[in-house]
Amino acid sequence: MDLSNRKIKLTYLSAIRLIVLFYVIAVIFSVGLLSLPIFHNEGVELSFIDLVFTAVSAISVTGLTVVSTVDTFNAAGKIALTFVLQFGGIGIMTLGTFIWVMLRKRIGLRGRQLIQIDQNRTSLSGSVQLILKILKTILLIELVGTIILSAYFLNYFDTWQESLLQGYFGAVSATTNAGFDITGSSLELFANDYFVQFINMVLLTLGAIGFPVLFELQNYIRGDHREGNPRHSFSLFTKLTTITFFALIVVGMILILILERNGFMADKVWHEKIFYSLFQSVTTRNGGLATMDVSEFTPPTLILLCVLMFIGASPSSVGGGIRTTTFAIMLLAIYNFAKGRTGIKIFGRELDNEDIIRSFMVITTAAMLCITAIILLASIEPFPILAIAFEVTSAFGTTGLSMGVTPELSTAGKCIIIFLMFVGRIGIFSFLFLIRGKETKENYHYPKERVIIG
């Protein structure tokens, strides 16, 4: 029992090393790919740090850009970029889900059942099948997105080629939550086109809600309820992350409406108010696309967006940040304590103490990381604190929204943002695991002693 536990932990470490290795190779490959002059518009010169920044931003599907995508890359370059986004978005998501599967003990009852659909096959072929399933699902979503957007974009663009390119790039960028744009001004062009916004929000959500959720949802829709696989039993993970995901969007939207009632929203009619606030709330989950220049928001709204970006998307998705589950567990823990309850009971399940401590650890480590980055950037860059805090949380959440300072960053500043995008993408928990030494099982104990807290 003890040995098998150790084995799982080592495997987990190897899995994280695999992700990091994948990440590094993907960045090197992307730097090579995006540096090819055949992909550039005429006269474009990319510095090395800008190439690395663009590659990391694309692989981590953050979408922060130091150079204008539309001005830098030609049509072929834009298509090459979508491959990098696929590689980054789906690649790390696949590996993340793979780990989720490998570590049986970390998945819920329902998840375990889902994986065991093919329990007669070997574990390896089961995993390969899972990866193929993820690829198939995401590519299908992107295909449908491309068809809808391309057809609709015929209203906007002169040629079918341009419509197709815009539709394809837009669908990939939204589904992988990359947030890159080749319109030159994100989705501001479609600020009054609610159809485009709706399609984008659906794609963004499907990408950021986490693959395990899509997986369980697929089975639910199919009505897959053979023995041991009852139709109505979603895993605790799926319930928790989905509710948090949508609650964050609704709360974010309402708060934006309230905070901007005399600001950005003052001169808007009701449907504009709803779509501006809804889209900007959805995009902080992870998309980073925008139907307006976020700098137009007032400071309180910008701080709120920082918080929302810091929280980020669901685990095992294309997104970053501390993740929705982590945030939910923190709130549940505090709520339960304030209610005088011991242990966290939810949806007829009980959370493990270890998961609670880990959630708090992830949040506090992430907060310390972001504050350190803000202090460092503030001491080397000339921008206002709010623009810096926004850039930092956007990078850590791999959101990609910016108040416009990204291209002005110094080389040292770019390195800090690159590091944040990396950590945000692999996740704080994996990051801690990565720098972690070999687990030492200590067989001695000291007497416990209580101390005074807070």
Added chain:
Amino acid sequence: MDLSNRKIKLTYLSAIRLIVLFYVIAVIFSVGLLSLPIFHNEGVELSFIDLVFTAVSAISVTGLTVVSTVDTFNAAGKIALTFVLQFGGIGIMTLGTFIWVMLRKRIGLRGRQLIQIDQNRTSLSGSVQLILKILKTILLIELVGTIILSAYFLNYFDTWQESLLQGYFGAVSATTNAGFDITGSSLELFANDYFVQFINMVLLTLGAIGFPVLFELQNYIRGDHREGNPRHSFSLFTKLTTITFFALIVVGMILILILERNGFMADKVWHEKIFYSLFQSVTTRNGGLATMDVSEFTPPTLILLCVLMFIGASPSSVGGGIRTTTFAIMLLAIYNFAKGRTGIKIFGRELDNEDIIRSFMVITTAAMLCITAIILLASIEPFPILAIAFEVTSAFGTTGLSMGVTPELSTAGKCIIIFLMFVGRIGIFSFLFLIRGKETKENYHYPKERVIIG
């Protein structure tokens, strides 16, 4: 066993209610006292909200001021104010220590021994004796401080009466970490007088380091090592809080020096650099006195000061914030996890899992509270975000440093700051306990289910 546990928890709740009751009565009493015209300079008119603000600031020994202390109050008023500071500083500290004693299970082995010196007497008289001991200790510190400062101030002020008033007020304000000043510009007058600064730092430290530490130190110095009370055994609490306290001061000082090397410190000679950075680092622990205008610091330093004020002083002291122990336990938990260790072992003792979760809970609740306050203030006040964040962390940490916006706050803004000073003073943990419902012992359990974190 189960019943006795319940009894202790209820007692703890009652104790917190006692503190809050004390706090409210003290504020009402102070409002009444400070509103008396005989204590005001001629022509002074105090609005009700300013009276309440001043009273809460004094009772919570924060030291934020909406009106100038020196211009508002005459000599008698200044002396009346010192009584309010004593009431707030020592009063809540005494009650805090009282609770610490009452809840035997929350105190360390050593602490338990100290209390049991008088184990033959009844618990009540033991507690009364303890409170008297605290009062005696603090009043002695203040007496010595008054004598030294008053004598020395003869160099600064024309009359012995003025020197005595300044010395007495300064000693009380420093020891209770109130941070009020009757010089009109805090300690800026003494920016080059290292003796005054040294005495102030000693007094500030004695007030903010926590009474249990003073208690154990006193016994250590006396060489009190009868049976069961060995000389060299400080409690885990004392070791943890003292090391963190001084580590924060040293780290804060070094970081101020580095961050301001081209800013405030650029034109200073070496001893000025040391004393400016040391004093400003010490004062963020809780004093709130300053030898310079903090607005002169660059933004990165100001963010650092926000973090230091947020952490605050030691538990069972005159200070606020999340407390040093809470911060230390968070760092230890993350460090131990990153090292692959299970459980936190330190100084030959092991921390309780419950204390770890509580520490994280205090930190995240405090962070959410401060961020909410910053967003609220930013939406109603016209000040820069950094000035608002500084004001909020200063109020929550009951530090009392300000970038100068306090007197300009709107009434709603003042109410928010008043609330933060209150919560910061009683502590997040007590605050959560206060709003907590009756503890429900649930005798059923659900199956545990793990979820994906971060």
